Amino acid sequence: MKTNRNLEGQHTEMLDVLQQERLALLAGDIGAARQLLDRLNMLQQDHIAHEEAELIPRLPPLARWPAKVYLAEHSKLGAMLAELRTALAPLPAQVSDASTRLTLIDAHMPFKHVLEHHFEREEKGLFIEVHG
Numbered sequence: 001m002k003t004n005r006n007l008e009g010q011h012t013e014m015l016d017v018l019q020q021e022r023l024a025l026l027a028g029d030i031g032a033a034r035q036l037l038d039r040l041n042m043l044q045q046d047h048i049a050h051e052e053a054e055l056i057p058r059l060p061p062l063a064r065w066p067a068k069v070y071l072a073e074h075s076k077l078g079a080m081l082a083e084l085r086t087a088l089a090p091l092p093a094q095v096s097d098a099s100t101r102l103t104l105i106d107a108h109m110p111f112k113h114v115l116e117h118h119f120e121r122e123e124k125g126l127f128i129e130v131h132g
């Protein structure tokens, strides 16, 4: 069984992969960015599956945030990450145009914000209220 400390470590790892991916976009290396998003997708799916199977069903009745809040954020994060992967799919492996690179980086900001807020919420709520 994963401990919540492991799960917090996975949050750090996912944010780190996203940071590496944004750096790859900054460099115009779409090929590397695609691989990093694939990796993030695997990590995120695994992480969410574990939380939904092992932690969320065990939230106490008076939890700070109810299960539906976590579940809605999970499905939003899944959809947003899928959209980013779709946006990179048709591009060439290398993009030199600076405004294209900037547009791609900007397009990641809503996902990054939702991800950071979600992790913060879990670390203040779910992980404290349910011991995995």
Ligand SMILES: [Fe+2]
Residues within 6 Å of the ligand: 048, 051, 070, 074, 118, 122
């Ligand atoms: Fe989560």
Ligand SMILES: [Fe+2]
Residues within 6 Å of the ligand: 007, 011, 047, 051, 119, 122
């Ligand atoms: Fe999480």
